[in-house]
Amino acid sequence: xxxxxxxxTITEDGRLMLDKAxxxxxxxxxxxxxxxxxxxxxxxxxxxxxxxxxxxxxxxxFGEGPQKGVCGADGDIIVARNxxxxxxxxxASHSDHxxxxxxxLAEVGAGKGSGYQIRDEAKLRAVAAEYGxxxxxxxxxxxxxxLADAMQEDYGTRKKSLALVQRAPEKRREIWKKLGIMPRGIxxxxxxxxxxxxxxxxxxxxxxxxxxxxxxxxxxxxxxMIATDVSDILFGTPTPRPTGFNVxxxxxxxxxxxxxxxxxxVSEMVLHACEDPEVIKxxxxxxAAGINLVGVCCTGNELLMRxxxxxxxxxxxTELVLSTGAVDMMLVDYQCIMxxxxxxxxxxxxxxxxxxxxxxxxxxxxxxxxxxxAARLAEELVKEAIExxxxxxxxxxxxxxxxxxxxxxxxxxxxxxxxxLDPLIDAIKAGKIRGAVGIVGCNNPKIKQDYGHVTLxxxxxxxxxxxxxxxxxxxxxxxAGLKTAEAAQYAGPGLREVCTALGVxxxxxxxxxxxxxxxxxxAAALANALNTDISDLPLAGAAPEWYSEKAVSIGAYFVASxxxxxxxxxxxxxxxxxxxxxxxxxxxxxxxxxFAVEPDPEKAAVLIRRRIENRRKKLGLPALAV
Ligand code: BF8
Ligand code: SF4
Numbered sequence: 001x002x003x004x005x006x007x008x009t010i011t012e013d014g015r016l017m018l019d020k021a022x023x024x025x026x027x028x029x030x031x032x033x034x035x036x037x038x039x040x041x042x043x044x045x046x047x048x049x050x051x052x053x054x055x056x057x058x059x060x061x062f063g064e065g066p067q068k069g070v071c072g073a074d075g076d077i078i079v080a081r082n083x084x085x086x087x088x089x090x091x092a093s094h095s096d097h098x099x100x101x102x103x104x105l106a107e108v109g110a111g112k113g114s115g116y117q118i119r120d121e122a123k124l125r126a127v128a129a130e131y132g133x134x135x136x137x138x139x140x141x142x143x144x145x146x147l148a149d150a151m152q153e154d155y156g157t158r159k160k161s162l163a164l165v166q167r168a169p170e171k172r173r174e175i176w177k178k179l180g181i182m183p184r185g186i187x188x189x190x191x192x193x194x195x196x197x198x199x200x201x202x203x204x205x206x207x208x209x210x211x212x213x214x215x216x217x218x219x220x221x222x223x224x225m226i227a228t229d230v231s232d233i234l235f236g237t238p239t240p241r242p243t244g245f246n247v248x249x250x251x252x253x254x255x256x257x258x259x260x261x262x263x264x265x266v267s268e269m270v271l272h273a274c275e276d277p278e279v280i281k282x283x284x285x286x287x288a289a290g291i292n293l294v295g296v297c298c299t300g301n302e303l304l305m306r307x308x309x310x311x312x313x314x315x316x317x318t319e320l321v322l323s324t325g326a327v328d329m330m331l332v333d334y335q336c337i338m339x340x341x342x343x344x345x346x347x348x349x350x351x352x353x354x355x356x357x358x359x360x361x362x363x364x365x366x367x368x369x370x371x372x373x374a375a376r377l378a379e380e381l382v383k384e385a386i387e388x389x390x391x392x393x394x395x396x397x398x399x400x401x402x403x404x405x406x407x408x409x410x411x412x413x414x415x416x417x418x419x420x421l422d423p424l425i426d427a428i429k430a431g432k433i434r435g436a437v438g439i440v441g442c443n444n445p446k447i448k449q450d451y452g453h454v455t456l457x458x459x460x461x462x463x464x465x466x467x468x469x470x471x472x473x474x475x476x477x478x479x480a481g482l483k484t485a486e487a488a489q490y491a492g493p494g495l496r497e498v499c500t501a502l503g504v505x506x507x508x509x510x511x512x513x514x515x516x517x518x519x520x521x522x523a524a525a526l527a528n529a530l531n532t533d534i535s536d537l538p539l540a541g542a543a544p545e546w547y548s549e550k551a552v553s554i555g556a557y558f559v560a561s562x563x564x565x566x567x568x569x570x571x572x573x574x575x576x577x578x579x580x581x582x583x584x585x586x587x588x589x590x591x592x593x594x595f596a597v598e599p600d601p602e603k604a605a606v607l608i609r610r611r612i613e614n615r616r617k618k619l620g621l622p623a624l625a626v
Contacts, residue, residue: 095223
């Protein structure tokens, strides 16, 4: 018998919480999606343009209506411009998040930024050395200040290339140079994309797409990489640790605080305040058994990676967690925070707090975090959450949480392998592990929640392919029980043997979406160890349920870095067969990798296995016919 809401989600907590939301007359993302149907066909194909006020324009895909916008742009130009702007928005989001961290690093360097400190001094010094900063005999704070300055230079426009592209294999950098897509400045590439896509600037769809790759590279090897490195420096480099997943991580007898968004600058301070013995005493005085801080989306993943903080859910669960009636406060920073949340919180007793100067939401109280007030404000807010605990109505937490492990940074993977990637390389060479795949990205109401991520991950590990994942994908596979050491039983014999020997899951949680750079760095390290390029390796990427512009940027920097990447939902490009062909075929010759689009994860798994076996064969390794 089909359970109610079986079409919306594969998760039990999701189905039960959807029932509850319906009973409470809460409108969710799924109902709003239905009310939008049918969605605009021109927009779906990328054929509508509103870049200027001679328009808005659209091009008729059937050749009957207009074939050009008022300015004369045809379908190819319009599709490429729209895609370029999606990449720019995604790259800007990750990179601006990175900038916020660099600003905190600068404050720490200047002896300000109360409450923040350098937690990984070794990484600070190592990254500073990569920027050419002399660190010998200098205090950590002085190094932090200089590194923040050097990173801020990377955001500017006066350089020929970003500092951290040096981490890419030499052969890859040569490709970028040859194609003219070496990223120069993080802000510069985004700004240039906005310029190129203004009416009457770049009207060659190929050159627009090439700049799209450069723009995405400025994110992957720039803004996101800085975000991850500085987060590690300020809050610690992740190491494996146990944690828990789904709405069952909320606790009836505790003050529940949920952090949502992306930037650990806020959530780390909130965590710190939750651990203060005085604050815990206050919670007990108000009748609670303690304080339970949990996460949703990527700021949750940041805390999970470094502290084992539990995750109540991924993107499509963010509204549903509020319907438990158990959330005493939700604190948000930015990105992927549905504007509906404030009003849902108001239907329960939940205090809804926005914290970033650049992100405000209807129905939320705005309490802005800055480095100099963060520690004090976090404590104030946690106390307010505690005072809200007695105001709870009925609480509905219908499931027990699922156990899982997080915290797989490059450093901790190398550590688990005994100090180098050699054991992994040997296992790949021997065919015990056939290859590795990064599953990344979001939930999207167009796809049954978690179905794409979990099905793909299962098929890959069954076939001895190691899966690493991030963002909402990582939470999806964890909810499905694939992130315990015992989950090795679901893997093929080779992968099972390796995971069992190391005591690790077959699906490794590598962090938030900016942490996709950790995947890039593993790929680069493997390529360097084998003296080859990333595109020669038996690797792939997948974004089975993506929705966000950030995911477009991630996909583009994966491909531009040489990683074949399979998307679930079709991006809005089908209005131009030229663009489709270049992205799914033509890029192979240029960068050694392409996109593929396959909404069915069973078929996506076959595509990926074929690719991996093809690369094994090319490397002269034993290969299977798929
Ligand atoms: O940056 S995976 S829905 S939360 S965009 Fe957003 Fe997508 Fe989740 Fe994290 Ni990433
Ligand atoms: Fe129309 Fe061209 Fe203006 Fe776009 S840029 S809205 S296609 S006139």
